[in-house]
Structure formats: structure tokens, C-alpha cells
Amino acid sequence: MNVLELSNVGHAYLGRTILEGINLRVAPGEIVALVGPSGCGKSTLAHIAAGLTAARSGHITRGYARHAMIFQDSALMPWATAAGNIDYALRLSGAKRRDRHARLVAVADHVALTSEDLAKYPIELSGGMRQRVAIARALAIQPDFMYFDEPFTALDVALRRRMQDLVIETCADGNLSGLFITHDLNEAARIAHRVAILDTRGNGILGHRSPPGSPRTRTDTQVFDWVQNALQGDPIFRHIHDVDERQIA
Amino acid sequence: MTRAHRILEFLWSGWSGLAALCLLAAVWQAGHEAYGPFILTSPLETIQAIGVLASSREAWEIAALTLQRAVSGFALVALAGTALGVAGGYSPATMRLVTPLITVLMGVPPIAWIVLAMIWFGGSDATVRVVIVISALPTVFMGAARGITTRDPVLDKMSEAFGAGAVRRFFGIGLRQTTTTLFPAFALALGTSFKVAVMAELLSNAGGIGGALAMARMNLDIAQALAWVSIAVILLIMVEYTLVQPVKSEIDRWRHAAQPWGVKR
Structure with a gap:
């Protein structure tokens, strides 16, 4: 039984297909990091999964009781x-x-x-x-499910680390599953049980990789080595740092 | 910052207002000395004329009539303009339909509406209110629509992500963000309401301050005319600072949170 299951999800924005044939599962107690280059539709996918944006095609099954979301720029009401x-x-x-x-x-x-x-x-x-x-x-x-929509992108390195620790510590008791959107492979390797890699053009999930151990027990050396190996030896991560400013959403 | 702090700070800021008024009085006095009392009575004489009016019951009734018309007209235009503006802000189709009509409303001079309203309603409250609504509607509409269209879409998403339905999103998030542009529009509309009320009264012979001004003109009584103009301005300031400003300062509390006490930028 999965707490979140996306089957064959597709989406188009302004007439252009940005997501196509996405299949993704999150098991109970699991944090899945979704990585991919900027502008490949990661955030849109999270919004579709959370029901904030309607998918053009495909099917979404939510097995959790209640979700919450942490947004990129905190999304606090300035008047409160x-x-x-x-x-x-x-x-x-x-x-x-x-x-x-x-x-x-x-x-x-x-x-x-x-x-x-x-x-x-x-x-x-x-x-x-x-x-x-x-x-x-x-x-x-x-x-019991948390969506993280690139929550720490705007923070500096030291602060980002502290926030990541906070997330790791909070999720470690096993009651929380989540989908963590990020373009920072280091962050994904620290926080997630499993890393899913989204295609540069949003054309499906390229594959999954699991960093060693669990987020709580993983050492900095393990994270560093894993990221180095992934970036140098694993073809699936080849385009992770590609940037196309012209792409939207 | 506590409420007492804010009230004290607000009262303290009255000094700058007082200074501006004294400057105006100085220019006025200079004009009086250059052109003589027949063209422009001195500020002191005008204040005396106001004092005389203040002791007459009839004058209070005249002022109350104009006040009632201006405020009720303003209330109507605030409701109608906000409703239309919010609808236009959320629905691009409505916006496209209403925008040309607003341009038409802005293009027709208020005086033309006064003539039409006089024919339709005679010299009554309705004439004054209709002209106020038509004159101030574009301002309020634009203020409300702009507030909705420039709202932060992320806050809508946030609210939805935490389970707010369309109605709660509108009242909790959407409407709250219109205040930035809606309150300046309200202040403008209130000013328009008083101006138009006096003008419509004068032209449609409907009594009130406009009627009193027409009387002063017939008698070539400059002091009386200036006294009535001052009374209209005083009424406007009173309404603005008892009706619009307190609500605005309560809503804008967060904007002042990061500013140090007593420092104005």
C-alpha cells in the first residue's frame, strides 16, 4: 500500500506539454526526493500530486489522511x-x-x-x-504526508543545513512520509530515502537511486561520496545541472 | 507595538498636518493683503464666519444634510465598486466587459450626470447619490480590481494546500490583499463624494452646503462662501479620520511593524 501513487500523469501549460507519463510511488514512512534540472516541471508535479493543479491526464491515488506543504518562499501571510x-x-x-x-x-x-x-x-x-x-x-x-516544494532554495548554505536537520529529525520517527522537490542533489541525498530523477523535458521519471542507509544514520562522508559517484559515474544524473532559462513552469 | 502606542504616534503626526494648515493660512493671508477683502477675506474673518454659523441651528442642519448625502453616496459606491471590482479581478471576461464602460463613465463629465439626474429625480437626495456613485465608481472599481489581480498567487495555493475552500480563500486571502489598493481608492472616492455632493446641490438647488454656497454667491458674501467651503473640508477630514483611517491603520498594522517608533519615511 502506497501513501501516494501517480500513474501516467501528464500536464500541459500554455499549450505546451511539460509533463508526460509520470509514474511515482511513495511508501509509508518514506521520503522521496524528486530531482531534476531547473524548469523541468518538478514543482508542477508536486502541485498536481497535492491537488492544487489539475492534471491533464493520468491518475493520482492518495492514501494519506492529511497533507501539509512547505513552499519555496515560505508563503506566509504578511498581515498576520x-x-x-x-x-x-x-x-x-x-x-x-x-x-x-x-x-x-x-x-x-x-x-x-x-x-x-x-x-x-x-x-x-x-x-x-x-x-x-x-x-x-x-x-x-x-x-501524515508532507510536500516540500524546494523549501530551502533561497537560504544560504549554513541555514539550509540546519533546516535540513530539522526535517530529518522530524521525519525520522516514521509517522511522516513526503515528497521533497529539489534541484540540489546534496540536499536530496541528505534528506531522502530514495531519489527519483525527473527527465529534463518532463518526459517520465528516468529512474530511482537510494543513498546508503537511512537519512538519520547517514554520515556526511557517505552523502558526499554518494553524490560524487552519482554525478561522475551514473548517466542518469548527466543532465541534472542543465539550465534552460527559456523553459517556464 | 501596542494600540496605545499607535494612537499616540498617530496623534503626534497631527503636528505635521497642523504645520501644513498654517502654511496654507499664511498664503491665504498674503492673498488677502494683496487683493483686499472683497476678493478674498482673511483667514481670521473666515474663522469668525464659521463661528457665527456654528452657533446657528439651521447651519448645522444644512451641514448634516450634505454630510448624510455624501456619506450615503460613498457607502453605495464603496459597496458597488468593490463588488464589481472584485468580480472583474477574478474574471477576465467581466474585466474586459466592464473596462470600456468604466472609460465611458470617466469620459462623461459629472456635470452632464447632474443634469440627467436632475431630470430623473429632481432636487432630491437621489440626485446627489446617483452623481456620487457615477463619479466615484471608476476609482473604487479600479482599486478593487487591481488589488485582486495583483494578489500573491502563492498565498492562494498555500491556503488551498491547507484545505481552504473557494469561499474561505476569498475572504481570508483574496479580499485581504485588495486593501493595499482599495483603501487609497476609498480615500479618493470619499473626497469625490463630498465635492460632487456640494456641486450637485448647488446646481440642482437641493439645499445643503451647495445650496448655502449658491446663496452666498447671490449675496456676494465671500466670507460666508469661504466659511461653507471650510466646513465641507472639515466634514471630509472628520469622516476620513473616523471612518477610513482607523480601519486602514488596523489593517496595515504589519506594514508599520518594521518601522522604528516616531520615525516617518
């Missing part, structure tokens, strides 16, 4: 405080008022947000803190 943003998701999830406060405090503690931070507006927070709030918002509704 950090607490307000987290509470918004809680309200949408239908949590009761009393429980909402308890959840908010617990989840803020989990991602190391102080009560001072919670009272601030996004404009007063740094990029890293904003993404922390976005993670807290996603975790607050206690999802």
Missing part, C-alpha cells in the same frame, strides 16, 4: 503574525480553539521559535526564521 500564520492552518484543519493554542506552543517549541518570535510579523523575521514558521505551520496540523 507568526502565531497568526500557524493558527491559520490550525483553523483550516478544524482544530478546536483550546487545542489550537496547545498545538501552537508545542510546535513552536519544536522548531525553536520563542514567544517573542511568534508575536512578530513576517516582515520582521529573517528568511530562515520565516521558513521556520512555515515548517511550524505545516507540522502544526499533524500531517
Whole structure:
């Protein structure tokens, strides 16, 4: 039984086919990283899987109870405080008022947000803190599936590492499955159980590779070696760093 | 920043407004001294004329009539313009249909509408309200439509990803983002409402401040005319700062969050 299954999914944008014949499965407790060069339709695929964009063809089966999503540029409402943003998701999830406060405090503690931070507006927070709030918002509704839509691309290297650690630690208890979109192979190798490689033209999944061990036990050396071997020896990753600015979506 | 802080800061910013008014009075006084009292009475005499009017019950009724017409006209145009603008913002087809009509509305001078409205409704409240709605509709429509079309699409996605339906997305996310452009449009529309109300009253002989101005013109009473103009402006400022600004500052709280106390940019 898979928690997410895409069969033969296709999509077109402005009359141009950008995704075709995508088959992808995510097993319970598994984090799958979807990698591919910029502009190959990774984010669109995540949005289709989450039901935010309608697929033109194919079939999507969702076996999870509730999903949450972390977006590339945090997607916080600028007019609400950090607490307000987290509470918004809680309200949408239908949590009761009393429980909402308890959840908010617990989840803020989990991602190391102080009560001072919670009272601030996004404009007063740094990029890293904003993404922390976005993670807290996603975790607050206690999802069993998480979509990560290139969540740490805009952060600097050190900050990105800390956020990745936060994700690894959160997902490690096994209750959370997820689809992690990224174009950074290093990030994929750190976080995911399995890496799926999307074709440059969105023409199907080229294949899957599994870095050694599990995300929690994997050492930095293992990650480094795996990425080096993948980039040098594995033809499937040949186009991973291709860039075509003209491609959209 | 607490609410008390914000109110204090707002009151403190009144000094700059007061300074601007004093500058205006100085220019006015210079004009008075250059052209004499028959062309332009001095600010002091005008204030005295306002004082005389303020002690007469009849003057209060005249002002209240214009106030009622301007505010009810503004309320109508705010509702209609927002509804149309939001519809236009979400639906490109509506936008394309409505935009030429808005251009037509903007092209026809308000005076023409006054003539038409006088023929249709006579010298009544309805005449004034209709002209207000027609004159201020393009502004409010554009403000609302622009707010919807320039909203952040990622927030819509976010809201949907967390399970918000179309209605909750609209009230929680879409409408909230129109305020950036809608409130300046409201402020403009409110100004238009007062201007047009006075003009329509004057031309359609419908009483109110416009009627009082017509009377002052007949008597060649400059002090009286200037006093009524000042009263119209005072009413506008009062309505703006009791109706529009408090709501706006509450909604725009987050914008000021990153600015240090007392510093204006």
C-alpha cells in the first residue's frame, strides 16, 4: 500500500506539454526526493500530486489522511503574525480553539521559535526564521504526508543545513512520509530515502537511486561520496545541472 | 507595538498636518493683503464666519444634510465598486466587459450626470447619490480590481494546500490583499463624494452646503462662501479620520511593524 501513487500523469501549460507519463510511488514512512534540472516541471508535479493543479491526464491515488506543504518562499501571510500564520492552518484543519493554542506552543517549541518570535510579523523575521514558521505551520496540523516544494532554495548554505536537520529529525520517527522537490542533489541525498530523477523535458521519471542507509544514520562522508559517484559515474544524473532559462513552469 | 502606542504616534503626526494648515493660512493671508477683502477675506474673518454659523441651528442642519448625502453616496459606491471590482479581478471576461464602460463613465463629465439626474429625480437626495456613485465608481472599481489581480498567487495555493475552500480563500486571502489598493481608492472616492455632493446641490438647488454656497454667491458674501467651503473640508477630514483611517491603520498594522517608533519615511 502506497501513501501516494501517480500513474501516467501528464500536464500541459500554455499549450505546451511539460509533463508526460509520470509514474511515482511513495511508501509509508518514506521520503522521496524528486530531482531534476531547473524548469523541468518538478514543482508542477508536486502541485498536481497535492491537488492544487489539475492534471491533464493520468491518475493520482492518495492514501494519506492529511497533507501539509512547505513552499519555496515560505508563503506566509504578511498581515498576520507568526502565531497568526500557524493558527491559520490550525483553523483550516478544524482544530478546536483550546487545542489550537496547545498545538501552537508545542510546535513552536519544536522548531525553536520563542514567544517573542511568534508575536512578530513576517516582515520582521529573517528568511530562515520565516521558513521556520512555515515548517511550524505545516507540522502544526499533524500531517501524515508532507510536500516540500524546494523549501530551502533561497537560504544560504549554513541555514539550509540546519533546516535540513530539522526535517530529518522530524521525519525520522516514521509517522511522516513526503515528497521533497529539489534541484540540489546534496540536499536530496541528505534528506531522502530514495531519489527519483525527473527527465529534463518532463518526459517520465528516468529512474530511482537510494543513498546508503537511512537519512538519520547517514554520515556526511557517505552523502558526499554518494553524490560524487552519482554525478561522475551514473548517466542518469548527466543532465541534472542543465539550465534552460527559456523553459517556464 | 501596542494600540496605545499607535494612537499616540498617530496623534503626534497631527503636528505635521497642523504645520501644513498654517502654511496654507499664511498664503491665504498674503492673498488677502494683496487683493483686499472683497476678493478674498482673511483667514481670521473666515474663522469668525464659521463661528457665527456654528452657533446657528439651521447651519448645522444644512451641514448634516450634505454630510448624510455624501456619506450615503460613498457607502453605495464603496459597496458597488468593490463588488464589481472584485468580480472583474477574478474574471477576465467581466474585466474586459466592464473596462470600456468604466472609460465611458470617466469620459462623461459629472456635470452632464447632474443634469440627467436632475431630470430623473429632481432636487432630491437621489440626485446627489446617483452623481456620487457615477463619479466615484471608476476609482473604487479600479482599486478593487487591481488589488485582486495583483494578489500573491502563492498565498492562494498555500491556503488551498491547507484545505481552504473557494469561499474561505476569498475572504481570508483574496479580499485581504485588495486593501493595499482599495483603501487609497476609498480615500479618493470619499473626497469625490463630498465635492460632487456640494456641486450637485448647488446646481440642482437641493439645499445643503451647495445650496448655502449658491446663496452666498447671490449675496456676494465671500466670507460666508469661504466659511461653507471650510466646513465641507472639515466634514471630509472628520469622516476620513473616523471612518477610513482607523480601519486602514488596523489593517496595515504589519506594514508599520518594521518601522522604528516616531520615525516617518
